[in-house]
Amino acid sequence: xxxIGIPRRGASRDGAGEGHYRRPGSQRVPLTLFxxxxxxEFTAPLGKVMASTAASPPVxxxxxxxxxxxxxxxxxxxxxxxAPLLLLLFISFYADTAMTHFGxxxxxxxxxxxxxxxxxxxxxxxxxxxxxxCLLLGFPLAYIYCRVSGWAQGVLILIVLLPLLTSVVxxxxxxxxxxxxxxxxxxxxxxxxxxxxxxxxxxxxxxxVVALAQVQxxxxxLPLITALTRIDPNLADASSALGAGYWRTFFKVTLPLTLxxxxxxxxxxxxxALSAFITQTLVGGGQMLxxxxxxxxxxxxxxxWPFAAAISFIFLIAVLAVITIFNMLGKISQGYANA
Amino acid sequence: MKLGRRNDLxxxxxxxxxxxxxAICVVILIxxxxxxxxxxxxxxxxxxxxxxxxxLRWYAALVDxxxxxxxxxxxxxxxxxxxxLSILLGVAAALGIARSKTLTAKVLDSLFMSPLVLPALxxxxxxxxxxxxxxxxxxxxxxxxGHTIVCVPYVIRTTVxxxxxxxxxxxxxxxxxxxxxxxSFRRITLPLIRPGILAGGFIAFMxxxxxxxxxxxLRDARTDMLPIRMWQDLxxxxxxxxxxxxxxxIVATIALMIVMERVAGLSxxxx
Numbered sequence: 185x186x187x188i189g190i191p192r193r194g195a196s197r198d199g200a201g202e203g204h205y206r207r208p209g210s211q212r213v214p215l216t217l218f219x220x221x222x223x224x225e226f227t228a229p230l231g232k233v234m235a236s237t238a239a240s241p242p243v244x245x246x247x248x249x250x251x252x253x254x255x256x257x258x259x260x261x262x263x264x265x266x267a268p269l270l271l272l273l274f275i276s277f278y279a280d281t282a283m284t285h286f287g288x289x290x291x292x293x294x295x296x297x298x299x300x301x302x303x304x305x306x307x308x309x310x311x312x313x314x315x316x317x318c319l320l321l322g323f324p325l326a327y328i329y330c331r332v333s334g335w336a337q338g339v340l341i342l343i344v345l346l347p348l349l350t351s352v353v354x355x356x357x358x359x360x361x362x363x364x365x366x367x368x369x370x371x372x373x374x375x376x377x378x379x380x381x382x383x384x385x386x387x388x389x390x391x392x393v394v395a396l397a398q399v400q401x402x403x404x405x406l407p408l409i410t411a412l413t414r415i416d417p418n419l420a421d422a423s424s425a426l427g428a429g430y431w432r433t434f435f436k437v438t439l440p441l442t443l444x445x446x447x448x449x450x451x452x453x454x455x456x457a458l459s460a461f462i463t464q465t466l467v468g469g470g471q472m473l474x475x476x477x478x479x480x481x482x483x484x485x486x487x488x489w490p491f492a493a494a495i496s497f498i499f500l501i502a503v504l505a506v507i508t509i510f511n512m513l514g515k516i517s518q519g520y521a522n523a
Numbered sequence: 524m525k526l527g528r529r530n531d532l533x534x535x536x537x538x539x540x541x542x543x544x545x546a547i548c549v550v551i552l553i554x555x556x557x558x559x560x561x562x563x564x565x566x567x568x569x570x571x572x573x574x575x576x577x578x579l580r581w582y583a584a585l586v587d588x589x590x591x592x593x594x595x596x597x598x599x600x601x602x603x604x605x606x607x608l609s610i611l612l613g614v615a616a617a618l619g620i621a622r623s624k625t626l627t628a629k630v631l632d633s634l635f636m637s638p639l640v641l642p643a644l645x646x647x648x649x650x651x652x653x654x655x656x657x658x659x660x661x662x663x664x665x666x667x668x669g670h671t672i673v674c675v676p677y678v679i680r681t682t683v684x685x686x687x688x689x690x691x692x693x694x695x696x697x698x699x700x701x702x703x704x705x706x707s708f709r710r711i712t713l714p715l716i717r718p719g720i721l722a723g724g725f726i727a728f729m730x731x732x733x734x735x736x737x738x739x740x741l742r743d744a745r746t747d748m749l750p751i752r753m754w755q756d757l758x759x760x761x762x763x764x765x766x767x768x769x770x771x772x773i774v775a776t777i778a779l780m781i782v783m784e785r786v787a788g789l790s791x792x793x794x
Contacts, residue, residue, distance in 0.1 A: 249619055250619060251620065251625065251631075254615065254616040254628070255619075256612055256615060257612040257675065258616070258631055260612055260671070261635065264650065264653070264671075264672055265646070266634075268650045268653040271652050271653050272645070272649035321544055321545075321547055321548035322548060324541045324543075324544035324548065328545040341790040342780070343552050343553055346780065347555075347556070349729050349779075350556065350772070350776050351732070351753075351776075352735065352750070353750045353753045354769040354772050355555055357559065357753070357765055357766070358554075358556065358558055360757070360761065361555075361766070362558055362572075364572075366569060366570065366571040367570070367572055368558060368573075371572060398551045401548065405548075429533035429537070430537035434537065452640070455639075455642075458642065459643060459644055461644055461735060461739075465754075466754070466757055466758065475642070476642065476644045479645065479648065480644065480739065483651075493648070493649075493652070496642070496648055500641060503640065507640055
């Protein structure tokens with residue numbers, strides 16, 4: 185895994201020479217999963233021979249594009265991403281709303297205020313709940329995906345991808361319709377005679393966790409599918425041949441080998457659930473306040489830029505801390521899975 | 524996978540649990556889409572489900588909803604510009620970092636990916652602060668800049684993945700046969716990574732069109748954006764017109780997805 189832990193196919197560069205092709209994925213991946221591999225490995229030595237006989241230009245300059253191609257975007261990020269974030273940090277150190285003198289007032293205000301701390305805690309906890317639900321439901325889906333035939337895989341992947349690409353407002357709106365007083369759940373329960381009056385599902389934490397889980401589910405399922413397809417099926421067969429049942433094989437073989445995918449999926453889901461402003465405000469309603477809305481209120485409604493900046497920064501630091509933990513876990517698990 | 528049938532209870536319980544959880548997951552994933560489409564055809568004034576009767580009245584109401592037209596047009600324009608800029612900057616950056624193993628490349632890679640996990644709302648606020656400080660009023664241009672920051676990671680991700688699959692031998696052969704680097708790029712690299720670029724560009728387009736956290740800060744009345752218009756409408760009242768808008772957006776998304784699946788093998792590139 186490179187960078188800050190975004191899963192990327194075929195991105196493992198370790199051990200790959202500058203001009204030499206290396207099959208993506210770990211050593212154990214059976215060739216059949218990458219139908220083109222055989223051909224590539226066959227042609228590689230030939231290419232090396234050709235390149236060495238041709239002598240000029242050197243192999244590296246032919247296959248590797250120069251790093252300076254990344255500079256325009258680098259400059260763009262420096263100007264419009266890093267500079268704003270530094271400015272945000274700078275403004276957060278203003279002691280008053282009118283921005284006249286400096287101090288740590290804003291941070292003290294946040295960290296000593298039980299209300300603010302509760303908002304931060306609720307936001308971080310919300311992420312845990314959503315991630316856990318996504319993992320619980322998403323893992324079986326990814327597992328089934330890897331064990332069904334081609335057309336069923338096509339259908340399943342479209343089912344997973346559709347929510348990812350549908351507008352967040354549309355998806356959230358759908359949950360308002362489902363969870364509302366006249367929504368499908370209440371209608372169903374009333375018709376079955378299980379309840380006498382409509383339940384309050386909208387604007388509750390449970391409703392919001394389910395809605396957020398649906399919104400973020402693709403971010404969990406996609407890395408899991410990638411991780412599961414990379415597992416050598418022989419390992420499960422071996423486990424079975426040695427007498428382990430399905431459950432034992434699942435917990436002792438499949439689950440540990442999928443850890444890198446699980447961690448990547450959890451990271452993406454968690455980060456997305458924390459900042460899911462739309463779903464939090466519309467399904468959560470006004471009673472529940474989370475960091476994104478807190479930040480927005482302070483910045484837009486109250487025009488308190490220094491405090492909003494401090495909230496943003498504390499939020500950023502909290503997310504960065506979680507990412508760092510996930511990345512460390514990812515490194516450990518990758519060593520474990522490849523061992 | 525062939526596993527032994529030593530313990531039937533073990534086999535049955537494992538499959539029952541897996542299938543049941545996966546089934547719940549599928550229901551949770553698709554029911555919102557189906558329900559929105561059904562509700563959008565209601566003939567009533569509420570979001571009651573199932574609807575009392577069916578009609579096209581809310582779709583007809585869309586024809587006169589000039590505010591929504593205006594916002595949709597704005598969103599479309601911003602998304603197109605964002606996609607163009609993201610592809611231009613992102614593909615160049617991906618070419619630069621894809622096969623480089625230097626520390627600089629790694630740092631740049633992390634930097635370019637960070638908007639995916641950092642709270643976009645915090646970035647939106649900081650961008651507004653910067654533009655205010657340098658005296659640049661919010662405009663379509665500032666929106667495109669902000670959107671590009673949060674959308675370009677998708678283009679880089681898919682392009683780098685496509686480049687990793689590209690066999691360098693092809694470029695070596697091309698060079699040894701006397702092709703210039705530009706010619707090799709145009710005739711070999713570009714055609715082979717085009718599906719990756721297309722897939723990334725498509726996701727960038729969709730996420731720009733759908734973006735709220737950045738638009739929230741970098742927009743004004745002249746640049747009203749569709750998702751924000753919808754969000755504000757929903758916060759005020761539960762309007763059935765939004766169901767019709769959602770229906771249109773869902774159908775457009777499915778249509779675009781099918782096209783991109785054919786053209787660029789979308790589902791393979793998102794994993």
